[in-house]
Amino acid sequence: MQTVLAILLSLAFGWAAIPLRLSPGPTKSSASIVPATTTQVILLGTGTPFPDPASSGPATAVVVGRRVLLFDAGPGVMRRLKAANLPISGPEALFITHLHSDHTLGYADLILTSWVMRRRAPFPVYGPPGLRRMTNHLLAAYSEDIHIRENGLEPEATGGYRVDVHEIRRGVVYDKDGVRVTAIVVQHGAWPDAFAYRIDTADRSIVISGDTRPSDELVKAAQGVDILIHEVYSAARLKPEDRPGGQDWPRYCREYHTSDVELGALAVRIQPKLLILDHMIRMGASDEELLSGVRAGGYNDRVVVGKDLDKF
Numbered sequence: 063m064q065t066v067l068a069i070l071l072s073l074a075f076g077w078a079a080i081p082l083r084l085s086p087g088p089t090k091s092s093a094s095i096v097p098a099t100t101t102q103v104i105l106l107g108t109g110t111p112f113p114d115p116a117s118s119g120p121a122t123a124v125v126v127g128r129r130v131l132l133f134d135a136g137p138g139v140m141r142r143l144k145a146a147n148l149p150i151s152g153p154e155a156l157f158i159t160h161l162h163s164d165h166t167l168g169y170a171d172l173i174l175t176s177w178v179m180r181r182r183a184p185f186p187v188y189g190p191p192g193l194r195r196m197t198n199h200l201l202a203a204y205s206e207d208i209h210i211r212e213n214g215l216e217p218e219a220t221g222g223y224r225v226d227v228h229e230i231r232r233g234v235v236y237d238k239d240g241v242r243v244t245a246i247v248v249q250h251g252a253w254p255d256a257f258a259y260r261i262d263t264a265d266r267s268i269v270i271s272g273d274t275r276p277s278d279e280l281v282k283a284a285q286g287v288d289i290l291i292h293e294v295y296s297a298a299r300l301k302p303e304d305r306p307g308g309q310d311w312p313r314y315c316r317e318y319h320t321s322d323v324e325l326g327a328l329a330v331r332i333q334p335k336l337l338i339l340d341h342m343i344r345m346g347a348s349d350e351e352l353l354s355g356v357r358a359g360g361y362n363d364r365v366v367v368g369k370d371l372d373k374f
């Protein structure tokens with residue numbers, strides 16, 4: 063009876079009804095039926111380059127009904143997609159914030175594993191200049207694998223590994239069937255091109271900061287959004303580190319990233335309905351320390367520390 067009900071519900075509301083009903087997963091959100099137009103944010107990876115088993119590499123899914131838009135492809139992205147009960151045969155589209163390895167180490171996994179998991183057609187990938195070269199190099203690196211899979215006894219579709227790369231500038235980069243994605247130029251140290259993204263759907267507005275120091279352009283583009291997902295480091299814990307180059311660590315953080323106190327001040331100007339801390343460079347700081355840093359910046363409204371597989 064449960065199965066029949068789930069199938070009926072899935073016909074009415076799309077695939078989301080089945081995984082949510084039959085396999086709630088390890089998240090803290092309550093199981094509910096998600097109509098085809100409802101937008102949900104799933105944090106797939108809230109980590110940094112540090113290989114913390116609890117925090118996968120940067121990746122966020124924006125799920126609209128049964129459509130999955132993916133933002134960044136950090137290491138672990140395929141396993142987190144599976145853990146979140148999302149399709150593993152490729153997203154509707156992938157958006158890369160910048161080409162730092164922690165945000166792209168899962169890109170080859172996403173391209174190749176989605177193919178092995180029965181992807182047949184290219185999906186579009188949007189990101190900064192250099193993305194095409196990276197994609198071509200990755201495909202060249204795996205050319206032996208691709209050759210064997212296409213010509214051996216494995217039943218992979220010929221050419222099914224391909225993606226459509228779009229190197230972008232600021233502005234609207236994706237606008238399809240009620241989902242619009244806008245690239246926001248941000249400053250991430252010496253990177254010539256780094257983007258935040260704003261996603262607008264029928265029921266929600268979301269901004270994902272990517273990696274950035276405090277950005278006026280982001281403040282302007284994010285005014286009053288429903289959800290602001292922003293990177294952060296602990297201001298209180300920032301100090302030179304005892305390692306080669308460690309003297310420059312505080313300067314690096316200030317030029318490339320946003321402190322919890324700075325984020326609090328940004329959030330006061332943005333007034334999101336919910337602020338989610340992401341990509342946390344903790345340097346030992348607890349959740350409570352990061353939150354008190356945000357409050358020290360003046361922000362006293364809704365804020366949560368993002369955890370992998372949280373749903374909003």
Ligand SMILES: [Zn+2]
Binds near residue numbers: 162273
């Ligand atoms: Zn970065």
Ligand SMILES: [Zn+2]
Binds near residue numbers: 110162
């Ligand atoms: Zn990063």
